[in-house]
Amino acid sequence: MTIKEQTIVTSSGNKILTKDKEIRIVGKLDEPLILILDNVLSPAECDLLIDLASARMQRAKIGSSHDVSEVRTSSSMFFEEGENECIGQVEARVAELMNIPVSHAEPLQVLRYQPGEQYHPHFDYFTQGSNMNNRISTLVMYLNDVEEGGETYFPSLHFSVTPKKGSAVYFEYFYNDTRLNELTLHAGHPVEAGEKWVATQWMRRQRYR
Numbered sequence: 001m002t003i004k005e006q007t008i009v010t011s012s013g014n015k016i017l018t019k020d021k022e023i024r025i026v027g028k029l030d031e032p033l034i035l036i037l038d039n040v041l042s043p044a045e046c047d048l049l050i051d052l053a054s055a056r057m058q059r060a061k062i063g064s065s066h067d068v069s070e071v072r073t074s075s076s077m078f079f080e081e082g083e084n085e086c087i088g089q090v091e092a093r094v095a096e097l098m099n100i101p102v103s104h105a106e107p108l109q110v111l112r113y114q115p116g117e118q119y120h121p122h123f124d125y126f127t128q129g130s131n132m133n134n135r136i137s138t139l140v141m142y143l144n145d146v147e148e149g150g151e152t153y154f155p156s157l158h159f160s161v162t163p164k165k166g167s168a169v170y171f172e173y174f175y176n177d178t179r180l181n182e183l184t185l186h187a188g189h190p191v192e193a194g195e196k197w198v199a200t201q202w203m204r205r206q207r208y209r
């Protein structure tokens with residue numbers, strides 16, 4: 001018999017209650033744990049995050065080389081920790097939802113994809129270097145409805161998530177069995193029409209801020 005591995009987020013039932021929100025679980029894969037979550041952000045929070053991020057967008061840079069990369073063709077920015085009330089509230093809610101202290105959180109990132117832009121398949125954890133304080137889990141929050149395309153796709157699982165304003169996809173890769181971690185390979189499909197805005201929270205194994 002194979003024993004199921006421990007997960008970071010434990011969900012029984014169809015919702016996760018945080019101090020300020022009732023988040024609905026609308027889809028779930030057990031191993032690796034992937035949750036599709038509704039009502040993570042309110043429409044007003046989505047609009048505000050897009051507004052605040054808009055003025056600060058840069059073409060995405062990936063990894064340590066800081067070269068503009070073809071792996072990700074979208075634009076991005078990072079918020080400062082708790083830089084205003086809304087960001088602070090979102091960070092606190094997301095940490096509670098992800099069951100990790102906010103001190104382990106990377107700065108909240110916003111990505112904007114325009115038509116044709118995409119994020120090729122990648123792992124969110126670092127596979128090179130010492131990885132002392134590696135990433136362990138991800139929450140991708142959708143800030144708008146995308147007219148066409150822009151799904152988050154897990155090629156090894158043949159599984160895709162359609163962006164929906166205020167909803168999110170959660171996944172974790174903190175398993176002893178590296179094959180489970182590898183199944184979290186994911187991509188952002190090209191946007192075909194409209195724009196796609198997401199906010200991503202990555203959590204680290206140890207304190208980060």
Ligand SMILES: O=C(O)CCC(=O)C(=O)O
Binds near residue numbers: 150152
């Ligand atoms: O845009 C997406 O759907 C995925 C974003 C992503 O993979 C990331 O921010 O790490």
Ligand SMILES: [Fe+2]
Binds near residue numbers: 122123124186
């Ligand atoms: Fe990712």
